Amino acid sequence: MKAFVFPGQGAQSVGMGKALYEQNEVARELFEKANEVLGFRITDIMFKGTDEELKQTRITQPAVFVHSVVSALALGDDFQPAMVAGHSLGEMSALAATGALSFEDGLRLVQKRALAMQKACDENPGTMAAIIALPDEVVEAVCENVSKPDCFVIPANYNCPGQLVISGHVEAVSVACEKLKETGAKRALVLQVNGAFHSPLMQSAKDELAAAIMQTEFKTPCCPVYQNVDALPHTDPEEIKQNLIAQLTSPVRWTKTVQNMVADGATEFTECGPGKALQGMITKIARDVTVQGV
Numbered sequence: 268m269k270a271f272v273f274p275g276q277g278a279q280s281v282g283m284g285k286a287l288y289e290q291n292e293v294a295r296e297l298f299e300k301a302n303e304v305l306g307f308r309i310t311d312i313m314f315k316g317t318d319e320e321l322k323q324t325r326i327t328q329p330a331v332f333v334h335s336v337v338s339a340l341a342l343g344d345d346f347q348p349a350m351v352a353g354h355s356l357g358e359m360s361a362l363a364a365t366g367a368l369s370f371e372d373g374l375r376l377v378q379k380r381a382l383a384m385q386k387a388c389d390e391n392p393g394t395m396a397a398i399i400a401l402p403d404e405v406v407e408a409v410c411e412n413v414s415k416p417d418c419f420v421i422p423a424n425y426n427c428p429g430q431l432v433i434s435g436h437v438e439a440v441s442v443a444c445e446k447l448k449e450t451g452a453k454r455a456l457v458l459q460v461n462g463a464f465h466s467p468l469m470q471s472a473k474d475e476l477a478a479a480i481m482q483t484e485f486k487t488p489c490c491p492v493y494q495n496v497d498a499l500p501h502t503d504p505e506e507i508k509q510n511l512i513a514q515l516t517s518p519v520r521w522t523k524t525v526q527n528m529v530a531d532g533a534t535e536f537t538e539c540g541p542g543k544a545l546q547g548m549i550t551k552i553a554r555d556v557t558v559q560g561v
Contacts, residue, residue: 268349270533272549273335273357273364275519276328276464278542279321284334285314287341294341297370301333304374309333324388324462328356328381329374335360335540336370338561342539350500350533352493352524354545355424355465356380358514364539365488367507372483379479383472384462384515390471393463395423395434396444400453403522406431409450413443423465424519427551432458434466465518473515480508498523500531525552537561 287294288310302308312320313330320326335357339346346364353361356377363373398406403425410420410433420435420443433443440463444455463469485508491500494510498520501507525536525548535557538545546558 268532268534269347270528270536271339271346271348271351271361271364272536272538272545273339273351273353273360274331274538274540274542274545275353275355275357276324276331278540278544279313279327279331279334280541281313281316281318281321283313283330283541284310284337287334287337288314291341293343294337297337297340298333300370301329301374304371305329305378324385325378325381328377328384331356331540332360332363332374332377336363336373339364339539340370342561348490350491350493350528350531351488352528353495354521355495355514355519357540357545358492358495358511360540361492362485362488362507362511365490365492367485367488367492367504368483376476376479376483380472380476380515383475384464384469386475387469387472388462391463391468392437392461393435393466393468394437394440395432395458395460395463396440397454397456397458398431398433398444398447398452399456400429401431401447401451403431405450406433406447409443409446410435413439413446415439419467421466422518423463425522426519427522427525427548429551430548434463435468436463465514465516467516469515473512476515477512480512493524493528495519495521495524498527500527521548522552525549529553529556535559 423434424432485504
């Protein structure tokens, strides 16, 4: 069974989508539709901007979404998923690609999501760190021991065995990194982000996005969408909405998501979008499946 997966923020690179735009008519129309919806030519930044420009959350999230959805839809009849999933932002891409959201509505929501998250970052500064080569339960225990009500750190992205990203207040993340290195982490690398994504510090963004999601029409997707908050398949539009809202302050359970997809019959994974991050993670989670990119 074929599964399609969609990457999140961080997968972007200058030049993304340029060849697709030049070679595929369906892609070109969708890229121009994106420029129209956003009110500026995001394709100019994607194709020939600078890394600095593309790294801004308000640009990154729409850019990755557009490239990912266009990559899937440009496949035409070859895009026939039995199931889909997206990593963080990629969940929006998965929903648009499977028809749960229109391309335009999905892009508007992503733009709102990006602006709301940027605002939350400015109001509640935080950071994230990648912890390499420790069991999840060890990382969870250290986070719990370090955290106080007003200065906390929590697991945010369960990416694959031996790779967990933590998120929270700068001081708590820093203390946790030191303790995790003492505990045996191969690396505890603070990421170049100015916010604590997938933590309670995103509550204001969650509230803002919830209002926009509830006003947007969602339909039944063409196949089950495995969502980040519970790693389970969903097709009911109301359930999908609630899970999408909860995602902003909840961990991304990617390891469990891929395991559940494999248990439900996925044998071939295709990553739609920039980069190869998900392909690497899936290879570490499920060694017996085929993994490729578009």
